[in-house]
Amino acid sequence: MQIAVASGKGGTGKTLVSTCLLRVLGDNNSVLIDTDVEEPNAGLVLGQVAQTTTPVSRFVPDIDPDSCNLCGKCAEICSFNALVVLSDKVLVFNELCHSCGACAYLCPLRAIKEKGHPIGVIEEAQLPGYGTLLTGRLNVGEALSPPLIKATKSQKATSALRIVDCPPGTTCAMIESISDSDYCLLVTEPTPFGLHDLELSLEAIEMLGIPGGLLINRWQGEDSDLIALSDKTGVPILGRIPFSPELAQAYMQGKDPLEAMPSLRGILTNIFSQIKGALS
Amino acid sequence: MKEILFISGKGGTGKTSLTSSFIHLADNCIACDYDVDASNLPILLKPQQVSNHDFSAGYTSHIDEETCISCGLCAELCRFDAISEEFQVLPLSCEGCGFCEKICPVEAITMYPRSSGHWSEGVFNQKQKLFSADLRPGEENSGKLVAQVKNMARAMADTEQTQLIIADGPPGIGCAVISSMVEVDLIVLVTEPSRSGFHDLQRVYQLMQLRGIKGILIINKWDLNPDISQEIENWAQKNDLPLAGKIPFSNVIVESIAKAEIPATNPEVRKMLSPLWENINKGIGC
Numbered sequence: 001m002q003i004a005v006a007s008g009k010g011g012t013g014k015t016l017v018s019t020c021l022l023r024v025l026g027d028n029n030s031v032l033i034d035t036d037v038e039e040p041n042a043g044l045v046l047g048q049v050a051q052t053t054t055p056v057s058r059f060v061p062d063i064d065p066d067s068c069n070l071c072g073k074c075a076e077i078c079s080f081n082a083l084v085v086l087s088d089k090v091l092v093f094n095e096l097c098h099s100c101g102a103c104a105y106l107c108p109l110r111a112i113k114e115k116g117h118p119i120g121v122i123e124e125a126q127l128p129g130y131g132t133l134l135t136g137r138l139n140v141g142e143a144l145s146p147p148l149i150k151a152t153k154s155q156k157a158t159s160a161l162r163i164v165d166c167p168p169g170t171t172c173a174m175i176e177s178i179s180d181s182d183y184c185l186l187v188t189e190p191t192p193f194g195l196h197d198l199e200l201s202l203e204a205i206e207m208l209g210i211p212g213g214l215l216i217n218r219w220q221g222e223d224s225d226l227i228a229l230s231d232k233t234g235v236p237i238l239g240r241i242p243f244s245p246e247l248a249q250a251y252m253q254g255k256d257p258l259e260a261m262p263s264l265r266g267i268l269t270n271i272f273s274q275i276k277g278a279l280s
Numbered sequence: 281m282k283e284i285l286f287i288s289g290k291g292g293t294g295k296t297s298l299t300s301s302f303i304h305l306a307d308n309c310i311a312c313d314y315d316v317d318a319s320n321l322p323i324l325l326k327p328q329q330v331s332n333h334d335f336s337a338g339y340t341s342h343i344d345e346e347t348c349i350s351c352g353l354c355a356e357l358c359r360f361d362a363i364s365e366e367f368q369v370l371p372l373s374c375e376g377c378g379f380c381e382k383i384c385p386v387e388a389i390t391m392y393p394r395s396s397g398h399w400s401e402g403v404f405n406q407k408q409k410l411f412s413a414d415l416r417p418g419e420e421n422s423g424k425l426v427a428q429v430k431n432m433a434r435a436m437a438d439t440e441q442t443q444l445i446i447a448d449g450p451p452g453i454g455c456a457v458i459s460s461m462v463e464v465d466l467i468v469l470v471t472e473p474s475r476s477g478f479h480d481l482q483r484v485y486q487l488m489q490l491r492g493i494k495g496i497l498i499i500n501k502w503d504l505n506p507d508i509s510q511e512i513e514n515w516a517q518k519n520d521l522p523l524a525g526k527i528p529f530s531n532v533i534v535e536s537i538a539k540a541e542i543p544a545t546n547p548e549v550r551k552m553l554s555p556l557w558e559n560i561n562k563g564i565g566c
Binding site: 008009010011012015036038039041044045077079080098099100101102105106138140141142143144145167168169170171172173174175179190191192193196197200201203204207208248249251252253254 | 289290291292293296315317318320323338339357359360372375376377378379382383415417418419420422423450451452453454455456457458472473474475476477479480483484486487490504505507508537538540
């Protein structure tokens with residue numbers, strides 16, 4: 001089973017929830033995948049340092065100047081303006097390239113090969129007793145995160161329980177992260193920002209046809225807007241984590257949130273039962 | 281004209297609360313929200329006379345069923361798994377590269393422009409302009425939409441002779457953030473004293489350095505963890521990153537946001553943020 005933990009707004013508690021879900025439910029075959037590759041934090045929260053690091057590249061064109069006759073076909077077909085043909089050479093802008101491979105395939109002289117352009121790494125950490133943490137980490141300066149997210153998610157595909165800690169927002173990176181998931185747990189907070197961004201995330205999971213449920217974090221009693229949204233969309237509220245200064249403090253210091261708020265264990269176990277129920 | 285950008289790396293550190301407050305403290309400025317996939321600044325600034333403009337960037341391919349001979353070449357060559365077994369295009373996966381269109385032996389594939397969302401212009405505080413955008417969920421091109429918002433705001437600043445643009449940035453370090461940094465004069469880094477906040481700050485700081493832009497730091501909610509706050513301060517000092525100030529955790533700010541109000545409309549918050557605003561102004565050379 002693959003559960004994506006997402007939110008529209010950043011800082012609502014995705015990483016708190018996904019790391020605690022793993023702590024509560026995980027066994028040696030479970031895996032937590034941090035696909036917030038721009039700013040991965042699950043390792044910090046779990047206090048884990050990666051044991052292995054695997055570089056990830058994506059393809060970019062590599063032009064053989066001896067074979068190229070500067071015909072301009074590659075620049076003409078590139079939809080992303082990643083190739084510019086000058087009078088004496090072809091310039092390649094790796095950061096604009098989407099690695100589609102069209103230029104290499106269609107070059108009349110076969111003067112274009114593809115080479116790897118490093119975009120980031122996949123870090124793997126063993127968590128004794130509750131599985132493996134896989135973290136995608138984008139190189140600073142790289143713009144495109146989906147290829148790294150895809151590569152990170154392709155690891156340990158057969159694990160019985162896969163929890164995906166998603167990036168904020170609702171762009172292609174979030175879609176890549178939640179795709180193929182059996183369920184999407186949306187973590188929100190009872191503020192106007194949380195509500196606004198949650199509505200966008202609900203649109204995203206509906207588009208993908210992934211069943212979802214809500215978890216209200218930092219709950220302080222008043223959540224009528226979220227109840228109304230849940231009623232309107234039919235996406236159930238699975239649980240509420242009460243606002244707790246002790247939990248916030250512990251989390252900020254990198255301490256175990258389940259010790260700071262022992263009731264969290266029950267809240268998450270209950271949510272998992274509801275998810276299993278919804279999927280059966 | 282000067283442009284100030286607020287970013288944080290990590291989401292939820294208080295960027296929008298602070299950006300809206302400094303927009304309120306500035307004498308006159310144009311406001312921008314570059315967080316195009318979760319735009320929250322308009323919730324606080326409550327713009328009037330909002331006009332929305334469609335934005336399309338890139339293309340999606342379409343396979344004509346009548347013409348298609350199901351040869352499978354497009355599906356085989358597509359790097360994005362965007363063509364289903366029934367030879368239909370999956371718009372969420374399609375990157376719009378047009379490879380399939382060019383190799384289809386029977387010309388069954390066409391590319392059509394893709395609507396990515398819209399950008400908006402509105403008026404707040406009677407006469408000030410706010411530029412923002414809403415990317416459609418699942419869309420790419422957030423960087424291009426950010427660039428569109430920026431171009432419109434800068435053109436308006438030129439026309440109206442406005443001297444300052446204050447922009448709320450997106451979280452992360454990817455395409456939207458890179459695009460929001462273009463032509464910026466000063467970056468205000470908003471962090472919180474947590475392990476995650478500090479880690480994310482350092483990555484976004486590296487990106488800022490790569491782009492050669494000047495920065496200034498705010499530690500928000502510093503008293504929730506004085507130790508990490510001090511660690512961040514030491515790190516900033518070592519890196520010659522000036523500190524605009526530290527803000528204690530404030531229930532007044534939390535309550536303002538719950539009511540969708542700009543925190544600095546409260547006199548207590550205004551008083552607390554004024555010295556930081558002076559430091560930011562010094563940072564930008566005003």
